[in-house]
Amino acid sequence: xxxxxxxxxxxxxxxxxxxxxxxxxxxxxxxxxxxxxxxxxxxxxxxxxxxxxxxxxxxxxxxxxxxxxxxxxxxxxxxxxxxxxxxxxxxxxxxxxxxxxxxxxxxxxxxxxxxxxxxxxxxxxxxxxxxxxxxxxxxxxxxxxxxxxxxxxxxxxxxxxxxxxxxxxxxxxxxxxxxxxxxxxxxxxxxxxxxxxxxxxxxxxxxxxxxxxxxxxxxxxxxxxxxxxxxxxxxxxxxxxxxxxxxxxxxxxxxxxxxxxxxxxxxxxxxxxxxxxxxxxxxxxxxxxxxxxxxxxxxxxxxxxxxxxxxxxxxxxxxxxxxxxxxxxxxxxxxxxxxxxxxxxxxxxxxxxxxxxxxxxxxxxxxxxxxxxxxxxxxxxxxxxxxxxxxxxxxxxxxxxxxxxxxxxxxxxxxxxxxxxxxxxxxxxxxxxxxxxxxxxxxxxxxxxxx
Amino acid sequence: xxxxxxxxxxxxxxxxxxxxxxxxxxxxxxxxxxxxxxxxxxxxxxxxxxxxxxxxxxxxxxxxxxxxxxxxxxxxxxxxxxxxxxxxxxxxxxxxxxxxxxxxxxxxxxxxxxxxxxxxxxxxxxxxxxxxxxxxxxxxxxxxxxxxxxxxxxxxxxxxxxxxxxxxxxxxxxxxxxxxxxxxxxxxxxxxxxxxxxxxxxxxxxxxxxxxxxxxxxxxxxxxxxxxxxxxxxxxxxxxxxxxxxxxxxxxxxxxxxxxxxxxxxxxxxxxxxxxxxxxxxxxxxxxxxxxxxxxxxxxxxxxxxxxxxxxxxxxxxxxxxx
Ligand SMILES: Nc1nc2c(ncn2[C@@H]2O[C@H](COP(=O)(O)OP(=O)(O)OP(=O)(O)O)[C@@H](O)[C@H]2O)c(=O)[nH]1
Ligand SMILES: [Mg+2]
Numbered sequence: 001x002x003x004x005x006x007x008x009x010x011x012x013x014x015x016x017x018x019x020x021x022x023x024x025x026x027x028x029x030x031x032x033x034x035x036x037x038x039x040x041x042x043x044x045x046x047x048x049x050x051x052x053x054x055x056x057x058x059x060x061x062x063x064x065x066x067x068x069x070x071x072x073x074x075x076x077x078x079x080x081x082x083x084x085x086x087x088x089x090x091x092x093x094x095x096x097x098x099x100x101x102x103x104x105x106x107x108x109x110x111x112x113x114x115x116x117x118x119x120x121x122x123x124x125x126x127x128x129x130x131x132x133x134x135x136x137x138x139x140x141x142x143x144x145x146x147x148x149x150x151x152x153x154x155x156x157x158x159x160x161x162x163x164x165x166x167x168x169x170x171x172x173x174x175x176x177x178x179x180x181x182x183x184x185x186x187x188x189x190x191x192x193x194x195x196x197x198x199x200x201x202x203x204x205x206x207x208x209x210x211x212x213x214x215x216x217x218x219x220x221x222x223x224x225x226x227x228x229x230x231x232x233x234x235x236x237x238x239x240x241x242x243x244x245x246x247x248x249x250x251x252x253x254x255x256x257x258x259x260x261x262x263x264x265x266x267x268x269x270x271x272x273x274x275x276x277x278x279x280x281x282x283x284x285x286x287x288x289x290x291x292x293x294x295x296x297x298x299x300x301x302x303x304x305x306x307x308x309x310x311x312x313x314x315x316x317x318x319x320x321x322x323x324x325x326x327x328x329x330x331x332x333x334x335x336x337x338x339x340x341x342x343x344x345x346x347x348x349x350x351x352x353x354x355x356x357x358x359x360x361x362x363x364x365x366x367x368x369x370x371x372x373x374x375x376x377x378x379x380x381x382x383x384x385x386x387x388x389x390x391x392x393x394x395x396x397x398x399x400x401x402x403x404x405x406x407x408x409x410x411x412x413x414x415x416x417x418x419x420x421x422x423x424x425x426x427x428x429x430x431x432x433x434x435x436x437x438x439x440x441x442x443x444x445x446x447x448x449x450x451x
Numbered sequence: 452x453x454x455x456x457x458x459x460x461x462x463x464x465x466x467x468x469x470x471x472x473x474x475x476x477x478x479x480x481x482x483x484x485x486x487x488x489x490x491x492x493x494x495x496x497x498x499x500x501x502x503x504x505x506x507x508x509x510x511x512x513x514x515x516x517x518x519x520x521x522x523x524x525x526x527x528x529x530x531x532x533x534x535x536x537x538x539x540x541x542x543x544x545x546x547x548x549x550x551x552x553x554x555x556x557x558x559x560x561x562x563x564x565x566x567x568x569x570x571x572x573x574x575x576x577x578x579x580x581x582x583x584x585x586x587x588x589x590x591x592x593x594x595x596x597x598x599x600x601x602x603x604x605x606x607x608x609x610x611x612x613x614x615x616x617x618x619x620x621x622x623x624x625x626x627x628x629x630x631x632x633x634x635x636x637x638x639x640x641x642x643x644x645x646x647x648x649x650x651x652x653x654x655x656x657x658x659x660x661x662x663x664x665x666x667x668x669x670x671x672x673x674x675x676x677x678x679x680x681x682x683x684x685x686x687x688x689x690x691x692x693x694x695x696x697x698x699x700x701x702x703x704x705x706x707x708x709x710x711x712x713x714x715x716x717x718x719x720x721x722x723x724x725x726x727x728x729x730x731x732x733x734x735x736x737x738x739x740x741x742x743x744x745x746x747x748x749x750x751x752x753x754x755x756x757x758x759x760x761x762x763x764x765x766x767x768x769x770x771x772x773x774x
Contacts, residue, residue: 040517043702046508110725110753111581111698141753143620148613151634155612196728225579227514227702229730250580253665255704278580278611366669 023060023074031075032057035296042295044258045231048265056082080292087260088288090270092245094217101134101180101188103213105173106247107206107237108221110194113249113275115145117221118191119152120275120283126158131186136176137162138169138209139193149191156280169193170208177213190215197236210241217244219272222259224250230259231266238267248286249275258295329423331387331415335379338372371414374407378415381405390419498531498542506546513731514702519740523549551767554736558743561720562760564595564656564692571603571649573657573682573689577675577712578696580663583724583750585614587696588658589621590750590758596625600655605645606631607638607678608662618660625755628654638662638674639681646685659690666711676715692719694747697734699725705734709742718742724750727757 032053039049060078096102104121106114118135125131135153137160139145146162153160161176173190180188192209195202210218218241222230237243248260251274260271271286379387381404386397398412503524510520527546536542566572574591576584585608592602604622606629608614615631622629630648632641642659649657661678664671682689695718697705712718721739723732726749735746746761 037517040511041703043514043704046511109700109728111583113581142617144613144617146613147616148611151612196725198729223581223698223700225701225704225708227700227705227730227734228512229514229700229728230702232729233700250665252668253579253704254667254707255702258702366673369669 023063025057025061028057028060028075035075035079038296039258039261042256042258042297043225043227043230043262044295045228045262045266048231048262052082052086052261052265076296080296083261083292083295084288087264087271087291090264090268092270092272092286094245094272096131096186097216101177101185102217103177103180103215104187104189104217104219105192105206105209105213105215106190106219106221107192107241107243108194109196109223109233110142112194112221112223113247114194114221115139115148115152115191116278117219117247117249117273117275117283118149118189119156119158119280121189121273122153122158122187123156123280124283125187126156132184133158133187133189134176134180134183134185135160136172136188136190138172138176138190140165140167140169140172141193145191145193152280169205170212173209174212197233203236203240207240218242219245219247220269221247221249222263224248224253224257224259225255226259228262231262234263234267234269238269243267243269245270245272247271247273247275248291252276252282256295256297257291260291261295329426331379331382331390331419334419334422335376335387338375374411375415375418377405378402378407378412390416498537498539502539502542503528510733513733514705514737515733516703516706516737519737523553547767550736551763554739554763557739559745560763561745562747562762564591566600566655567688567691571646571654571657571686571689572691573646573649573659573686574692574694575659575661575679575682575690575716576694576696577661577716578663578698579665579708582663582696582698582701583722584663584696585617585621585660586753587694587722587724587748587750587758588618588660589625589755591748592621592625592627592656592658593755594758595656596627601652602627602656602658603645603649603652603654604629605642605657605659607641607645607659609634609636609638609641610662614660614662621755639678642678643681643685646682646689650686666708672711672715675712679716690716693717694720694722695744697721697723697732697738699723699728699730699732701734703734703737706737706741709738709744713742713744718744720745720747722746722748722750723761727751 035056036049036053039052040046044052056075056079059082060075063074063078094102094104106118106121108114122133122135126133135149135158137146137149139149146160146165150160150162161172161179163172163175169192176188176190179185190209190213192206193202195206197203209215220234220237220243222234226233234243234246246260246263246269248257248271251257263269264271271288271291274284274286276282276284378401381401386392386401393412393416395409398409401407402409402412506527507520507524510523511517515523523546526549527542530545531537531542536545564572564574576588576591578584588604592604596602602625604618604627606615606618608618609632615634619629619631621627630641630645632638632644638661645657645659648654659678659682661675662671664675666672679690693716695709695712697708701708709718709721721735721744723735723746726732732749738744739746746763746766749759749761749766751757751759
């Protein structure tokens, strides 16, 4: 997203105040203003921002600036830590019952992601925790909501308790619970219809369900792109039902998700899960630290690091690295490296996670990804010898390769040129490594993309 | 005469049924805002710093956004100083005038679908996940069926579980023709089939439902460009209308959504849904401000009749003026 990094903004302000080693009311004001705007742009509720800023101010005033940090970094750190503390905390694990089904009720506004999340929770509990899961189709209002749940359930091989749409959701919940008991399910997840908070009849219906099945968990779905009203919505659901947790949905989008902070602050209900995509496996536990970065618009560094660790085949990576460093870098290695980058996900997604990454348009990213694909095709139609000794390429070989994969000679040349420049870079990196310093713009993922 | 007094007069003279419905439907969400403005009027006789801060709070809490809010308030502040106006009621009028004028200055004001003279008119409906695309399509179909048009629904959301069935149910309720495709098939090919049929049968209005997509997913946005190209292949000039659906609960990301969708497919309108809830939907003002796209309709519920033409005067009236 095209937000200027908050840290950059703050540094700019603080340049004007050079030489002040202590945070004071006057030197902080302008910075706090920026932080305020950043939080509001992230959809943190107006009142919450107000309280948050004044508590940060209190904490910060008079603090000696740590020698290692400049004052703008210092204030960012205070803000960040405060945010992280607020966002985290609370019991954020599901408490499973022994010897009887754990009943989970999903509630929320229309379109917030209840049905999808029901499937994701079922998937997680079945496959990661090896629970026996039953889903209950309690949305009898939205057309085809039950079809949706059934299709998802079928794809993950979990049964659905459904009695069609001519029966009250309260009755379904009740029967589903009996079914879960009798057939020794570990978990029952009840999907409900979306509803607005001022619809008394529908809100009351939830209360009836609650009374009937006495759920162990009542989870509210909150859309990451929610605006200022999210906190009122959460309050309304919480006042009525005493929520046990929040699931933030659609965090794979680029909304900054300030609602998370507002809701945590105003209701105290812990955030338990994050929805990070449309697939059934796209549910993650909630990470307060990352959410703090995200709300401040600072990029999700940890996610990137973890993702990289998970996805990159370490042995493979180590092998490639050794080869690179030894200066024996061939086209196969280049291809390997490209594949590693690809495994991490789309370049666009990656760049977004890196604070201060160059701003590139979706078109540029798409172009880079396309180029990666082309490279792969071209390298794949080279012989073993050519891949390992690219030096042997002359015109006739280039023509053969180009014809072999339906490309132009100029395309083959581009691959070779890229190879040369990467090899050059590897050499430099090796020199820098020896001298103990990293060259600018060379950390991390190697020089792919060529932005 | 300030806008408020103009509106007050207008609305008190003729009890317009449309406005009645409109304000009634919005009353729950609007009341909040107007109550706040009214209590402001009572609380402050003369404007001061605190008053403007509260004004700022009201606008920001309606999701109008910091940028637009600060600008509007600055303008009002300036005018207040320049013309030495310190009366709260007058200031409120200036504020509303500004919102009104800002909107009007940004482009044309349209509501109903503009039908082409020859052949089917094609309406493409896009938006992020769960905002109310499919429901809005059913509502729009109802509206034009009631006006005597022949309507064809095209279920190009072949991705989300149950999406096709959902539109099918609406088609049955509406007694309206529909074209669907197999689960996970190419959305463009379903659109192709639909449009071909529409052309052959000389249908008046074709409405295409596509899967919700977050605007930062390049591949899905590419798919949308492709869909657009396929549509234009069957019917040049089509889609004639592309509506972006925005959920009233959406915060500042709404502007990002509008910009991203506008990049892959020219938007001719915005429909704001779920205005029957407690959210104020102020993001539409920010979207209009940044992109100039007119708000065409508003969704006020889950039934097929819960759609109203967007009417700026009523909107602002409902937003700011005592009912
Ligand atoms: N209260 C209220 N609910 C609405 C309105 N419009 C749609 N909904 C509800 O919002 C939910 C999502 O609506 P859909 O029409 O399925 O949304 P969609 O954008 O097609 O969703 P996807 O195709 O999954 O992206 C449903 O429960 C609708 O009944 C509205 O104006 N008011
Ligand atoms: Mg839909």
